[in-house]
Amino acid sequence: MKEQPTVLVADDEPQMVGVIAYALQTAGFQVIMAYDGLQALQQVEEHHPDIVILDVTMPGVDGFEVCRRVRNETTIPVLLLTVKDEPEDVIKGLELGADDYMTKPFSTRELVLRVQAILRRTRIRQVKVIESGPLRIDFERHRVTLHDLPVELTPLEYRLLTCLAANTGRVLTWQALLKEAWQLDVWQGSKEMIKVQIHRLRQKLEPNPAQPRFIHTVRGVGYRFDL
Amino acid sequence: MKEQPTVLVADDEPQMVGVIAYALQTAGFQVIMAYDGLQALQQVEEHHPDIVILDVTMPGVDGFEVCRRVRNETTIPVLLLTVKDEPEDVIKGLELGADDYMTKPFSTRELVLRVQAILRRTRIRQVKVIESGPLRIDFERHRVTLHDLPVELTPLEYRLLTCLAANTGRVLTWQALLKEAWQLDVWQGSKEMIKVQIHRLRQKLEPNPAQPRFIHTVRGVGYRFDL
DNA sequence: CAGACCGGTCACAGTTTGGTTACAAATAGA
Protein backbone atom coordinates (compact mmCIF):
# COMPACT_ATOMS: atom_id res chain seq x y z
CA MET A 1 0.00 0.00 0.00
CA LYS A 2 1.34 3.39 -0.97
CA GLU A 3 2.48 5.67 1.75
CA GLN A 4 0.65 8.65 0.34
CA PRO A 5 -2.89 7.78 -0.73
CA THR A 6 -3.68 8.53 -4.35
CA VAL A 7 -6.86 10.34 -5.25
CA LEU A 8 -8.28 10.62 -8.75
CA VAL A 9 -10.33 13.79 -9.18
CA ALA A 10 -12.56 13.82 -12.26
CA ASP A 11 -14.58 16.91 -13.14
CA ASP A 12 -15.07 18.79 -16.40
CA GLU A 13 -14.53 22.12 -14.63
CA PRO A 14 -10.76 22.60 -14.43
CA GLN A 15 -10.96 25.21 -11.68
CA MET A 16 -13.01 22.84 -9.57
CA VAL A 17 -10.45 20.13 -10.21
CA GLY A 18 -7.72 22.59 -9.28
CA VAL A 19 -9.39 23.62 -6.03
CA ILE A 20 -9.99 20.06 -4.98
CA ALA A 21 -6.51 18.96 -6.02
CA TYR A 22 -4.86 21.71 -4.02
CA ALA A 23 -6.89 20.91 -0.91
CA LEU A 24 -6.13 17.22 -1.15
CA GLN A 25 -2.45 17.68 -1.91
CA THR A 26 -2.11 20.08 0.99
CA ALA A 27 -3.78 17.43 3.14
CA GLY A 28 -1.11 14.93 2.13
CA PHE A 29 -2.72 13.10 -0.79
CA GLN A 30 -1.20 12.46 -4.14
CA VAL A 31 -3.61 13.74 -6.76
CA ILE A 32 -4.33 12.52 -10.27
CA MET A 33 -6.63 14.56 -12.45
CA ALA A 34 -9.11 13.82 -15.22
CA TYR A 35 -11.42 16.18 -17.04
CA ASP A 36 -13.95 13.79 -18.49
CA GLY A 37 -15.31 10.33 -17.88
CA LEU A 38 -13.22 8.58 -20.46
CA GLN A 39 -10.04 10.08 -19.14
CA ALA A 40 -11.09 9.14 -15.63
CA LEU A 41 -11.43 5.49 -16.65
CA GLN A 42 -8.04 5.62 -18.32
CA GLN A 43 -6.44 7.11 -15.22
CA VAL A 44 -8.06 4.45 -13.04
CA GLU A 45 -6.64 1.80 -15.33
CA GLU A 46 -3.22 3.35 -15.35
CA HIS A 47 -2.75 4.53 -11.78
CA HIS A 48 -5.00 2.41 -9.59
CA PRO A 49 -5.87 5.27 -7.27
CA ASP A 50 -6.98 4.61 -3.73
CA ILE A 51 -10.17 6.55 -4.20
CA VAL A 52 -12.04 8.22 -7.07
CA ILE A 53 -13.90 11.52 -6.79
CA LEU A 54 -16.37 11.93 -9.64
CA ASP A 55 -18.55 14.75 -10.79
CA VAL A 56 -21.76 13.18 -12.10
CA THR A 57 -22.35 15.69 -14.89
CA MET A 58 -19.33 15.16 -17.08
CA PRO A 59 -19.79 15.15 -20.86
CA GLY A 60 -19.65 11.91 -22.83
CA VAL A 61 -19.09 9.14 -20.36
CA ASP A 62 -20.75 10.64 -17.31
CA GLY A 63 -19.98 10.18 -13.65
CA PHE A 64 -22.59 7.51 -13.17
CA GLU A 65 -21.19 5.38 -15.93
CA VAL A 66 -17.68 5.79 -14.57
CA CYS A 67 -18.93 4.88 -11.10
CA ARG A 68 -20.71 1.80 -12.42
CA ARG A 69 -17.64 0.59 -14.23
CA VAL A 70 -15.23 1.34 -11.41
CA ARG A 71 -17.45 -0.53 -8.96
CA ASN A 72 -17.85 -3.46 -11.33
CA GLU A 73 -14.28 -3.80 -12.32
CA THR A 74 -12.29 -2.73 -9.27
CA THR A 75 -12.60 -2.41 -5.52
CA ILE A 76 -11.74 1.28 -5.53
CA PRO A 77 -14.12 3.41 -3.44
CA VAL A 78 -16.02 6.20 -5.18
CA LEU A 79 -17.20 9.59 -3.93
CA LEU A 80 -19.71 11.36 -6.17
CA LEU A 81 -20.09 15.10 -6.58
CA THR A 82 -23.66 16.05 -7.39
CA VAL A 83 -25.37 19.31 -8.18
CA LYS A 84 -27.44 20.95 -5.50
CA ASP A 85 -30.94 19.66 -5.07
CA GLU A 86 -30.82 16.60 -7.24
CA PRO A 87 -31.88 13.82 -4.88
CA GLU A 88 -32.44 11.40 -7.78
CA ASP A 89 -28.78 11.74 -8.58
CA VAL A 90 -27.88 10.77 -5.05
CA ILE A 91 -30.08 7.73 -5.03
CA LYS A 92 -28.88 6.66 -8.43
CA GLY A 93 -25.25 7.06 -7.38
CA LEU A 94 -25.67 5.07 -4.21
CA GLU A 95 -27.49 2.35 -6.12
CA LEU A 96 -24.53 2.16 -8.44
CA GLY A 97 -22.37 1.46 -5.43
CA ALA A 98 -20.85 4.82 -4.66
CA ASP A 99 -19.40 4.98 -1.19
CA ASP A 100 -20.45 8.58 -0.51
CA TYR A 101 -21.56 11.76 -2.21
CA MET A 102 -21.25 15.47 -1.74
CA THR A 103 -23.42 18.24 -3.10
CA LYS A 104 -21.89 21.29 -4.75
CA PRO A 105 -21.15 23.79 -3.44
CA PHE A 106 -19.23 22.27 -0.54
CA SER A 107 -16.26 23.16 1.61
CA THR A 108 -13.01 21.53 0.53
CA ARG A 109 -12.30 20.96 4.17
CA GLU A 110 -15.32 18.74 4.43
CA LEU A 111 -14.30 16.98 1.24
CA VAL A 112 -10.91 16.12 2.68
CA LEU A 113 -12.52 14.80 5.84
CA ARG A 114 -14.96 12.70 3.81
CA VAL A 115 -12.13 11.26 1.72
CA GLN A 116 -10.16 10.45 4.84
CA ALA A 117 -13.20 8.78 6.37
CA ILE A 118 -13.82 6.63 3.30
CA LEU A 119 -10.16 5.62 3.19
CA ARG A 120 -10.23 4.74 6.86
CA ARG A 121 -13.20 2.48 6.26
CA THR A 122 -11.55 0.80 3.30
CA ARG A 123 -8.09 0.80 4.83
CA ILE A 124 -8.56 -2.68 6.11
CA ARG A 125 -6.23 -3.80 3.39
CA GLN A 126 -3.39 -2.20 5.34
CA VAL A 127 -4.15 -4.39 8.30
CA LYS A 128 -1.56 -7.02 8.90
CA VAL A 129 -3.90 -9.56 10.43
CA ILE A 130 -7.61 -10.27 10.10
CA GLU A 131 -9.34 -12.46 12.64
CA SER A 132 -12.84 -13.78 12.50
CA GLY A 133 -13.58 -16.27 15.19
CA PRO A 134 -11.25 -19.23 14.65
CA LEU A 135 -10.07 -17.89 11.28
CA ARG A 136 -6.90 -15.84 11.19
CA ILE A 137 -5.36 -14.32 8.06
CA ASP A 138 -1.82 -13.00 8.51
CA PHE A 139 -1.00 -10.97 5.42
CA GLU A 140 2.64 -10.41 6.31
CA ARG A 141 3.41 -14.01 7.03
CA HIS A 142 1.22 -15.22 4.22
CA ARG A 143 -0.42 -17.55 6.69
CA VAL A 144 -3.98 -18.65 7.19
CA THR A 145 -4.95 -20.58 10.31
CA LEU A 146 -8.14 -22.10 11.69
CA HIS A 147 -8.13 -22.70 15.44
CA ASP A 148 -4.37 -21.95 15.26
CA LEU A 149 -3.81 -24.75 12.79
CA PRO A 150 -2.41 -23.84 9.39
CA VAL A 151 -4.72 -24.11 6.42
CA GLU A 152 -2.95 -25.00 3.21
CA LEU A 153 -4.29 -22.82 0.45
CA THR A 154 -3.27 -22.79 -3.18
CA PRO A 155 -1.90 -19.53 -4.53
CA LEU A 156 -5.16 -18.60 -6.16
CA GLU A 157 -7.24 -19.60 -3.15
CA TYR A 158 -5.05 -17.40 -1.01
CA ARG A 159 -5.38 -14.45 -3.35
CA LEU A 160 -9.12 -14.85 -3.52
CA LEU A 161 -9.44 -15.04 0.24
CA THR A 162 -7.20 -12.06 0.90
CA CYS A 163 -8.97 -10.06 -1.74
CA LEU A 164 -12.31 -10.76 -0.08
CA ALA A 165 -10.94 -10.28 3.42
CA ALA A 166 -9.23 -7.02 2.51
CA ASN A 167 -12.68 -5.76 1.55
CA THR A 168 -14.50 -7.14 4.55
CA GLY A 169 -18.13 -6.18 4.55
CA ARG A 170 -18.20 -5.15 0.91
CA VAL A 171 -19.62 -7.12 -1.96
CA LEU A 172 -17.11 -7.85 -4.68
CA THR A 173 -18.58 -8.49 -8.11
CA TRP A 174 -17.32 -11.40 -10.13
CA GLN A 175 -15.67 -8.90 -12.48
CA ALA A 176 -13.84 -7.28 -9.59
CA LEU A 177 -12.71 -10.63 -8.29
CA LEU A 178 -11.44 -11.70 -11.69
CA LYS A 179 -9.49 -8.52 -11.92
CA GLU A 180 -8.08 -8.50 -8.41
CA ALA A 181 -7.54 -12.16 -7.59
CA TRP A 182 -7.02 -13.52 -11.09
CA GLN A 183 -5.43 -10.35 -12.36
CA LEU A 184 -7.38 -10.61 -15.55
CA ASP A 185 -8.86 -7.94 -17.67
CA VAL A 186 -12.59 -7.98 -17.43
CA TRP A 187 -13.24 -9.41 -20.85
CA GLN A 188 -11.55 -12.63 -19.85
CA GLY A 189 -12.67 -15.21 -17.40
CA SER A 190 -16.06 -16.30 -16.26
CA LYS A 191 -18.21 -16.79 -13.20
CA GLU A 192 -17.57 -20.50 -13.36
CA MET A 193 -13.94 -20.04 -12.44
CA ILE A 194 -14.94 -18.07 -9.36
CA LYS A 195 -17.70 -20.46 -8.39
CA VAL A 196 -15.34 -23.39 -8.21
CA GLN A 197 -12.65 -21.53 -6.31
CA ILE A 198 -15.16 -20.19 -3.81
CA HIS A 199 -16.38 -23.76 -3.38
CA ARG A 200 -12.82 -24.90 -2.79
CA LEU A 201 -12.15 -22.11 -0.31
CA ARG A 202 -15.27 -22.91 1.62
CA GLN A 203 -14.39 -26.57 1.78
CA LYS A 204 -11.11 -25.61 3.43
CA LEU A 205 -12.30 -22.81 5.69
CA GLU A 206 -15.93 -23.05 6.59
CA PRO A 207 -17.06 -25.12 9.56
CA ASN A 208 -20.18 -25.86 7.55
CA PRO A 209 -19.62 -25.05 3.85
CA ALA A 210 -23.32 -25.41 3.14
CA GLN A 211 -24.02 -22.61 5.61
CA PRO A 212 -21.02 -20.35 5.22
CA ARG A 213 -19.90 -18.22 8.10
CA PHE A 214 -17.09 -16.20 6.47
CA ILE A 215 -17.71 -16.11 2.73
CA HIS A 216 -21.22 -15.10 1.82
CA THR A 217 -22.90 -15.24 -1.57
CA VAL A 218 -24.74 -12.16 -2.79
CA ARG A 219 -26.97 -13.59 -5.44
CA GLY A 220 -26.74 -11.89 -8.79
CA VAL A 221 -23.80 -9.73 -7.65
CA GLY A 222 -20.87 -11.60 -6.15
CA TYR A 223 -19.39 -12.52 -2.78
CA ARG A 224 -18.68 -10.83 0.52
CA PHE A 225 -16.37 -11.68 3.41
CA ASP A 226 -17.77 -10.97 6.84
CA LEU A 227 -16.09 -10.98 10.20
CA MET B 1 13.05 0.19 12.44
CA LYS B 2 10.86 2.84 10.89
CA GLU B 3 8.63 1.90 7.99
CA GLN B 4 10.40 4.21 5.58
CA PRO B 5 14.11 4.49 6.31
CA THR B 6 15.35 8.01 6.91
CA VAL B 7 18.48 9.23 5.19
CA LEU B 8 20.37 12.37 6.09
CA VAL B 9 22.19 13.83 3.09
CA ALA B 10 24.84 16.41 3.96
CA ASP B 11 26.71 18.25 1.22
CA ASP B 12 27.54 21.92 0.71
CA GLU B 13 26.47 21.74 -2.94
CA PRO B 14 22.67 22.15 -3.00
CA GLN B 15 22.27 20.70 -6.48
CA MET B 16 24.15 17.61 -5.41
CA VAL B 17 21.94 17.36 -2.35
CA GLY B 18 18.93 17.77 -4.62
CA VAL B 19 20.05 15.07 -7.03
CA ILE B 20 20.76 12.61 -4.25
CA ALA B 21 17.56 13.48 -2.41
CA TYR B 22 15.45 12.92 -5.50
CA ALA B 23 17.06 9.53 -6.17
CA LEU B 24 16.64 8.37 -2.61
CA GLN B 25 13.09 9.66 -2.30
CA THR B 26 12.20 7.93 -5.53
CA ALA B 27 13.71 4.76 -4.08
CA GLY B 28 11.39 4.97 -1.08
CA PHE B 29 13.54 6.73 1.50
CA GLN B 30 12.59 9.69 3.57
CA VAL B 31 15.24 12.32 3.04
CA ILE B 32 16.55 14.94 5.43
CA MET B 33 18.96 17.51 4.12
CA ALA B 34 21.86 19.47 5.56
CA TYR B 35 24.22 21.84 3.82
CA ASP B 36 27.12 21.91 6.22
CA GLY B 37 28.66 19.82 8.95
CA LEU B 38 27.11 21.68 11.86
CA GLN B 39 23.65 21.43 10.36
CA ALA B 40 24.26 17.75 9.74
CA LEU B 41 25.02 17.14 13.39
CA GLN B 42 21.92 19.04 14.39
CA GLN B 43 19.76 17.02 12.01
CA VAL B 44 21.26 13.78 13.39
CA GLU B 45 20.43 14.96 16.89
CA GLU B 46 16.92 15.96 15.93
CA HIS B 47 15.83 13.22 13.54
CA HIS B 48 17.95 10.15 14.35
CA PRO B 49 18.21 9.09 10.71
CA ASP B 50 18.83 5.49 9.81
CA ILE B 51 21.91 6.38 7.79
CA VAL B 52 24.03 9.47 7.11
CA ILE B 53 25.55 10.36 3.77
CA LEU B 54 28.36 12.85 4.16
CA ASP B 55 30.48 14.81 1.77
CA VAL B 56 33.97 15.01 3.29
CA THR B 57 34.77 18.48 2.01
CA MET B 58 32.15 20.57 3.75
CA PRO B 59 33.17 23.95 5.18
CA GLY B 60 33.51 24.48 8.91
CA VAL B 61 32.85 21.17 10.55
CA ASP B 62 33.92 18.84 7.75
CA GLY B 63 32.64 15.39 6.87
CA PHE B 64 35.37 13.59 8.78
CA GLU B 65 34.55 15.40 11.99
CA VAL B 66 30.85 14.69 11.54
CA CYS B 67 31.66 11.06 10.85
CA ARG B 68 33.82 10.82 13.96
CA ARG B 69 31.13 12.29 16.17
CA VAL B 70 28.31 10.27 14.66
CA ARG B 71 30.31 7.09 15.10
CA ASN B 72 31.25 8.06 18.64
CA GLU B 73 27.85 9.16 19.78
CA THR B 74 25.47 6.94 17.85
CA THR B 75 25.32 3.62 16.01
CA ILE B 76 24.08 5.25 12.84
CA PRO B 77 25.94 4.00 9.76
CA VAL B 78 27.83 6.50 7.65
CA LEU B 79 28.54 6.61 3.95
CA LEU B 80 31.20 9.08 2.88
CA LEU B 81 31.36 10.94 -0.41
CA THR B 82 34.92 11.66 -1.41
CA VAL B 83 36.48 13.52 -4.29
CA LYS B 84 37.93 11.45 -7.07
CA ASP B 85 41.45 10.19 -6.52
CA GLU B 86 41.90 11.01 -2.87
CA PRO B 87 42.76 7.63 -1.41
CA GLU B 88 43.98 9.24 1.83
CA ASP B 89 40.48 10.52 2.33
CA VAL B 90 39.12 7.02 1.93
CA ILE B 91 41.55 5.53 4.41
CA LYS B 92 40.95 8.33 6.87
CA GLY B 93 37.20 7.91 6.56
CA LEU B 94 37.31 4.17 7.04
CA GLU B 95 39.59 4.60 10.02
CA LEU B 96 37.04 6.93 11.50
CA GLY B 97 34.55 4.13 11.21
CA ALA B 98 32.64 4.96 8.06
CA ASP B 99 30.67 2.02 6.74
CA ASP B 100 31.33 2.75 3.08
CA TYR B 101 32.43 5.45 0.75
CA MET B 102 31.74 6.56 -2.77
CA THR B 103 33.86 8.68 -5.02
CA LYS B 104 32.38 11.58 -6.96
CA PRO B 105 31.25 11.44 -9.65
CA PHE B 106 29.05 8.41 -9.10
CA SER B 107 25.72 7.10 -10.32
CA THR B 108 22.85 7.85 -8.01
CA ARG B 109 21.61 4.39 -8.76
CA GLU B 110 24.71 2.88 -7.27
CA LEU B 111 24.36 5.19 -4.30
CA VAL B 112 20.86 3.92 -3.63
CA LEU B 113 22.04 0.33 -3.84
CA ARG B 114 24.93 1.04 -1.48
CA VAL B 115 22.61 2.69 1.02
CA GLN B 116 20.25 -0.25 0.82
CA ALA B 117 23.11 -2.68 1.31
CA ILE B 118 24.41 -0.81 4.36
CA LEU B 119 20.96 -0.71 5.90
CA ARG B 120 20.51 -4.40 5.30
CA ARG B 121 23.80 -5.19 6.97
CA THR B 122 23.06 -3.04 9.97
CA ARG B 123 19.53 -4.40 10.30
CA ILE B 124 20.71 -7.99 10.38
CA ARG B 125 23.33 -6.94 12.86
CA GLN B 126 20.56 -6.26 15.34
CA VAL B 127 19.80 -9.97 15.55
CA LYS B 128 22.80 -11.77 16.91
CA VAL B 129 21.72 -15.37 16.89
CA ILE B 130 18.78 -17.35 15.57
CA GLU B 131 18.10 -20.80 16.90
CA SER B 132 15.64 -23.29 15.60
CA GLY B 133 15.98 -26.68 17.17
CA PRO B 134 19.42 -28.01 16.26
CA LEU B 135 20.06 -25.17 13.82
CA ARG B 136 21.93 -22.13 15.05
CA ILE B 137 22.77 -19.10 12.95
CA ASP B 138 25.31 -16.79 14.58
CA PHE B 139 25.31 -13.58 12.57
CA GLU B 140 28.18 -12.05 14.50
CA ARG B 141 30.49 -14.99 14.10
CA HIS B 142 29.25 -15.75 10.64
CA ARG B 143 28.72 -19.33 11.76
CA VAL B 144 26.03 -21.86 11.11
CA THR B 145 25.85 -25.00 13.20
CA LEU B 146 23.66 -28.08 13.32
CA HIS B 147 23.73 -29.98 16.61
CA ASP B 148 26.73 -27.76 17.50
CA LEU B 149 28.63 -28.99 14.47
CA PRO B 150 29.66 -26.40 11.91
CA VAL B 151 27.93 -26.45 8.55
CA GLU B 152 30.08 -25.27 5.68
CA LEU B 153 28.08 -22.95 3.50
CA THR B 154 29.19 -21.17 0.34
CA PRO B 155 28.96 -17.38 0.44
CA LEU B 156 25.74 -17.34 -1.53
CA GLU B 157 24.20 -20.12 0.53
CA TYR B 158 25.03 -18.17 3.66
CA ARG B 159 23.52 -14.97 2.31
CA LEU B 160 20.39 -16.76 1.24
CA LEU B 161 19.98 -18.41 4.61
CA THR B 162 20.57 -15.26 6.62
CA CYS B 163 18.24 -13.33 4.39
CA LEU B 164 15.49 -15.86 5.02
CA ALA B 165 16.31 -16.17 8.71
CA ALA B 166 16.39 -12.42 9.22
CA ASN B 167 12.80 -12.45 8.01
CA THR B 168 11.70 -15.46 9.99
CA GLY B 169 8.03 -16.20 9.56
CA ARG B 170 7.63 -14.00 6.51
CA VAL B 171 7.42 -15.12 2.92
CA LEU B 172 10.13 -13.73 0.69
CA THR B 173 9.24 -13.66 -2.98
CA TRP B 174 11.78 -14.83 -5.48
CA GLN B 175 12.18 -11.24 -6.58
CA ALA B 176 12.97 -10.20 -3.04
CA LEU B 177 15.47 -13.01 -2.66
CA LEU B 178 17.22 -12.12 -5.90
CA LYS B 179 17.45 -8.57 -4.73
CA GLU B 180 18.57 -9.29 -1.19
CA ALA B 181 20.74 -12.39 -1.43
CA TRP B 182 21.97 -12.00 -4.99
CA GLN B 183 21.89 -8.24 -4.90
CA LEU B 184 20.39 -8.14 -8.33
CA ASP B 185 17.85 -5.85 -9.80
CA VAL B 186 14.56 -7.59 -10.29
CA TRP B 187 14.76 -7.77 -14.03
CA GLN B 188 17.80 -9.95 -13.77
CA GLY B 189 18.00 -13.45 -12.48
CA SER B 190 15.45 -16.16 -12.46
CA LYS B 191 13.59 -18.54 -10.22
CA GLU B 192 15.85 -21.32 -11.38
CA MET B 193 18.83 -19.80 -9.64
CA ILE B 194 16.91 -19.69 -6.40
CA LYS B 195 15.45 -23.16 -6.79
CA VAL B 196 18.86 -24.75 -7.07
CA GLN B 197 20.36 -22.80 -4.18
CA ILE B 198 17.40 -23.61 -1.98
CA HIS B 199 17.90 -27.24 -2.92
CA ARG B 200 21.56 -27.00 -1.98
CA LEU B 201 20.80 -25.28 1.29
CA ARG B 202 18.26 -27.89 2.20
CA GLN B 203 20.69 -30.69 1.43
CA LYS B 204 23.09 -29.18 3.95
CA LEU B 205 20.66 -28.15 6.64
CA GLU B 206 17.47 -30.14 6.65
CA PRO B 207 17.25 -33.43 8.51
CA ASN B 208 14.88 -34.55 5.76
CA PRO B 209 15.20 -32.27 2.72
CA ALA B 210 12.09 -33.81 1.18
CA GLN B 211 10.09 -32.61 4.18
CA PRO B 212 11.79 -29.41 5.13
CA ARG B 213 11.68 -28.23 8.71
CA PHE B 214 13.34 -24.81 8.41
CA ILE B 215 12.94 -23.60 4.86
CA HIS B 216 9.38 -23.85 3.61
CA THR B 217 8.13 -23.39 0.08
CA VAL B 218 5.18 -21.10 -0.43
CA ARG B 219 4.02 -22.24 -3.80
CA GLY B 220 3.56 -19.51 -6.36
CA VAL B 221 5.14 -16.96 -4.04
CA GLY B 222 8.52 -17.87 -2.63
CA TYR B 223 10.07 -19.27 0.51
CA ARG B 224 9.77 -18.77 4.24
CA PHE B 225 12.08 -19.60 7.14
CA ASP B 226 10.34 -20.84 10.25
CA LEU B 227 11.67 -21.43 13.72
C1' DC C 1 -47.03 -23.62 -12.35
C1' DA C 2 -43.29 -24.18 -15.73
C1' DG C 3 -39.24 -22.53 -17.53
C1' DA C 4 -35.17 -19.84 -17.06
C1' DC C 5 -31.54 -18.44 -14.27
C1' DC C 6 -28.23 -18.84 -10.66
C1' DG C 7 -25.02 -20.90 -7.58
C1' DG C 8 -23.08 -25.24 -5.76
C1' DT C 9 -20.80 -29.62 -6.69
C1' DC C 10 -17.91 -32.95 -9.01
C1' DA C 11 -14.56 -35.27 -12.00
C1' DC C 12 -11.15 -35.00 -15.33
C1' DA C 13 -7.67 -33.18 -18.53
C1' DG C 14 -4.35 -29.77 -19.46
C1' DT C 15 -1.08 -26.54 -17.51
C1' DT C 16 2.09 -24.83 -14.20
C1' DT C 17 5.34 -25.08 -10.61
C1' DG C 18 8.99 -26.69 -7.70
C1' DG C 19 12.49 -30.35 -6.98
C1' DT C 20 16.33 -32.79 -8.85
C1' DT C 21 20.31 -33.67 -11.63
C1' DA C 22 24.24 -33.14 -14.62
C1' DC C 23 27.22 -30.28 -16.91
C1' DA C 24 29.30 -25.97 -18.33
C1' DA C 25 30.77 -21.48 -17.06
C1' DA C 26 32.49 -18.45 -13.72
C1' DT C 27 35.13 -17.49 -9.72
C1' DA C 28 38.58 -17.81 -6.17
C1' DG C 29 42.87 -19.12 -4.41
C1' DA C 30 47.47 -21.05 -4.63
Added chain:
DNA sequence: TCTATTTGTAACCAAACTGTGACCGGTCTG
Protein backbone atom coordinates in the same frame (compact mmCIF):
# COMPACT_ATOMS: atom_id res chain seq x y z
C1' DT D 1 48.38 -20.45 -14.94
C1' DC D 2 46.10 -24.21 -12.98
C1' DT D 3 42.94 -26.43 -9.92
C1' DA D 4 39.15 -26.65 -6.93
C1' DT D 5 34.97 -24.71 -5.76
C1' DT D 6 30.92 -22.22 -6.64
C1' DT D 7 27.18 -20.88 -9.37
C1' DG D 8 24.06 -20.85 -13.21
C1' DT D 9 21.62 -23.28 -16.88
C1' DA D 10 18.75 -26.51 -19.03
C1' DA D 11 16.28 -30.66 -19.09
C1' DC D 12 13.28 -33.81 -16.99
C1' DC D 13 9.72 -35.32 -13.89
C1' DA D 14 6.17 -35.60 -10.36
C1' DA D 15 2.97 -33.16 -7.82
C1' DA D 16 -0.13 -29.62 -7.51
C1' DC D 17 -3.23 -26.35 -9.46
C1' DT D 18 -6.79 -24.62 -12.36
C1' DG D 19 -10.48 -24.41 -15.68
C1' DT D 20 -14.16 -26.70 -18.05
C1' DG D 21 -18.34 -28.92 -18.73
C1' DA D 22 -21.98 -31.47 -16.90
C1' DC D 23 -25.36 -32.02 -13.54
C1' DC D 24 -28.40 -30.70 -9.77
C1' DG D 25 -31.32 -28.12 -6.63
C1' DG D 26 -33.09 -23.67 -5.30
C1' DT D 27 -34.97 -19.23 -6.60
C1' DC D 28 -37.20 -16.03 -9.50
C1' DT D 29 -40.33 -14.48 -13.03
C1' DG D 30 -43.98 -14.40 -16.46
